[in-house]
Amino acid sequence: MEVTDPVASEPAAARRRPAVVAALLLGIAALALWASSRMTWVTAYSSDGLGEDRTLTLDGGTWAASLTPLALVLVAAVAAAFAVRGWALRIVAAAVAAVGIVAAVPAVGLLSGGADPEDAARIADLPARATVTATDIAYGPAVLTLAGAVAALAAAVVLWRTPRSQAGLSSKYDSPAARRDAAARRGEGDERVTERALWDALDAGEDPTLDADPAPDASGNPPGDTEGDDDSGTRR
Structure with missing residues (x-):
């Protein structure tokens, strides 16, 4: 009687559902971090005492230089969500959670404490004689970064809770x-x-x-075993 494989009999769409959900969340998170890295986070006004004041715009990739690399890590995690299983998937989930936390740090700092003039001068690489006299912050990019961080954390939870039977590629591979x-x-x-x-x-x-062990014949011998019988069919 044929034994039904419970994993193989499970619909393919159901087996892939956690990986698909995680991949969508990772894609949203990566897109949010990449977009915010291209947007202006801080506008700084500097003066060196010699000429007119300068206006400097610092985008997310400059103010929080880790945003672009973190977005690339999330893109790589999309492939890992479909390719690995077991403890390897738990490691991927932990890495994704770490990415979400690291990405949220500069956004939370900017929204809670504003842009420090000294930090702005250092990040803008101003000469020693120049000083930042004022800064303006843009809340939109920081909020977008936080949204991406939340999506990354949600993806990490989905990956961590994915059952072993539903992780990785189909068993046909x-x-x-x-x-x-x-x-x-x-x-x-x-x-x-x-x-x-x-x-x-x-x-x-x-x-x-x-x-498989062959079934014995009527005399108790395995099929094809005639050593125990003589030509007349009686035991020796």
């Missing part, structure tokens, strides 16, 4: 040996195999029927 091992673990030593396992064994050049 596994090697035949890996699928047989997984089937054996799920069957807890049951010697019955699925039709798919039989085909995997044939693909590997193995004869799946060799593992």
Whole structure:
């Protein structure tokens, strides 16, 4: 009797749903961080005492230089959400959560404490004789960064809670040996195999029927064993 593989019988869409949700959240987070890195966060006004005051615009990639690399990490995590499983997926989830926290730090600092003139002068790489006399901050990019950080944290939660059976690529991409091992673990030593396992064994050049013990005949001997009988059919 054929044994139904519970993982294989589960709809493919249901198995991929957590990875798809996580990928969407990661994509939103990466897009938010990348967009905010291109927007102006701080406008600084400086004076060097020699000429007219200067107006400097500092975008997110300058004020918070980590935004672009963090966005790239989230893009890489999209592929990892579909490719890994088990503890590897937990590591990816932890990394994504760390990215969300790191991305939120400069936005929270800017929204809560404003832009420090000394920080603005240092980030703008002004000469020593120049000083920043005033700063204006843009709240929109910082809020967008926080939204991206929240999306990254939500993706981390989804990845962390993804069941092992629903993580990674479909089992059809596994090697035949890996699928047989997984089937054996799920069957807890049951010697019955699925039709798919039989085909995997044939693909590997193995004869799946060799593992089965042949049924004895009426006299108690294995089929083909005639050593115990003489030509007349009686025992020696």
